[in-house]
Amino acid sequence: MTVSRGRRPGAPDTRAEVLTAARTSFAEKGFRGTTIRAVASAAGVDPALVHHYFGTKDDLFVAALQIPVDPREILAPVVAAGPDGAGERLLRTLLSVWDDPELQPGLVALARSLVSDDSASLVRDGFIPVVIGPVLASLVRDRPEVRIPLVASQIIGLVVARYVVALPPLALMPAEDVVARVGPTIQRYLTGDLP
Amino acid sequence: MTVSRGRRPGAPDTRAEVLTAARTSFAEKGFRGTTIRAVASAAGVDPALVHHYFGTKDDLFVAALQIPVDPREILAPVVAAGPDGAGERLLRTLLSVWDDPELQPGLVALARSLVSDDSASLVRDGFIPVVIGPVLASLVRDRPEVRIPLVASQIIGLVVARYVVALPPLALMPAEDVVARVGPTIQRYLTGDLP
DNA sequence: GACGTTTTTCATCATGTGTTGAATTGTGCT
C-alpha cells in the first residue's frame, strides 16, 4: 500500500491544502453544496483531518472566508476624493479587489452564500445598511434612500454577472473597459438628476 | 385521534396546497435548502403524498417552476416599437411580470436556483445567449457583445436586489419610479455612446 | 349496497452527511 496510516513523511502543508480546497468548493458549490468529504477528497486527505484542523463545518466556512479586506478602509480614498468622478473610482477599486486571484474565491463564496443560503437578511439588514451605506452616504448628492439602492443594484448585478455566474463577455472584459462603461451609470445614480 | 389514515372527508385540493408550499419553499430556501418533509409539513400532509403526486424531488422542482411566461412573446411588443425609449419599455414589462404575485414565487425560485445551485452554466450558456440575446440584439445600436452583457448586468442586479434579496428601499419602490430611474441606464447601454 | 378507484398515512430502507474517539506513524527535543 502506498497509503498508510499515521503521519506522512516530509513536511507537506496539508492544512493549507485543505483550506484552499474548501475555499474553491464553497465558491463553486456554495455552503450546502459543499461536503466535508468532498473537501477532504479534493485535498487528498481523510475527512477526520478536516475536523481536526478546523472544527465544525461552520468553522471551516468562516475560516475559508477570511478575506483580509476591510471595505471601509479600502473605500476611504474613494470617499476622500469627493463626489467628482467617484463612480469610476469606486468601480476601479471594487474591480481591483475582486480581480485579485488571491481574494476572488473567498469573495465569490461569500457572495454566493449571501444570495443563496438564506442569510439574505445579512445583506439586507447588515452589510448594505451598516457597511456600505455610511460609506456611500457621503458621496451621494441627496436622497440617499433612493440613490444607494440604485448603486447597490448596479454593483450587485456587476458582481453576480462577472464573478458568480461569470458571463463570458463580462468576465473577460478588461477592468478598465468596465470602469469606463459602467462608471457613468454609478455616477448618475450618485449625483445625477433622478426623478 | 383526529388524525387518521386514509382519505380525508370533503374534497380538499391537497395537490394544489402541496404545490404552492413547494413553490414558496423553493423560492425562499432554494433547491438544496428545500426538503420534501418540510414541504409536506407545510402543506399539512405526509411526505409520501408529495411523492405520490409529483414523483421525485426534481420533478417537484420543475412542477413548481412552471411559469406560463414565454420571454420572447412578452418582449415582442417592446422590440416592435423600436429602439426609442426601449429602456423604459423593457423595464416596465420586466417589472410587471416580476411584480405579479401569481408568478413571483416561481420566478424567484428559478432565479435563486440559477445563481446558487451550480446550474450557472444554464444562465451563462443557455438562457442569456439563446433567449435574451436574440431579443435584445435587435434593440442594440452596435457591438452587441459589449452592450448586451451590460444590460444583463443591470437587470440581474435589479432582480437580485429587488426580488431575491429584497433590499427594502428597492423592494418597496413603486415600479414606475424604478422605470424612471433605471430606464436611462438601460437606454444608454442599448443605444448610448459607449467607450 | 357492492366494488373499483383515488387519496392518504405508516413503517421502512438505503444513502449521504457531520462528527467523534481510538489507533498508528512520523518529527523534534533532551
Add this chain to the structure above:
DNA sequence: AGCACAATTCAACACATGATGAAAAACGTC
C-alpha cells in the same frame, strides 16, 4: 535512545433525507 507531541487514518454513531410499498379510509358508479 527515549519520549512527548503532532499529523493522519480507521471505524463507527447518530441523524436527516429521498424514496418505496403496503394498508386504510373516503369517493363515485353501477
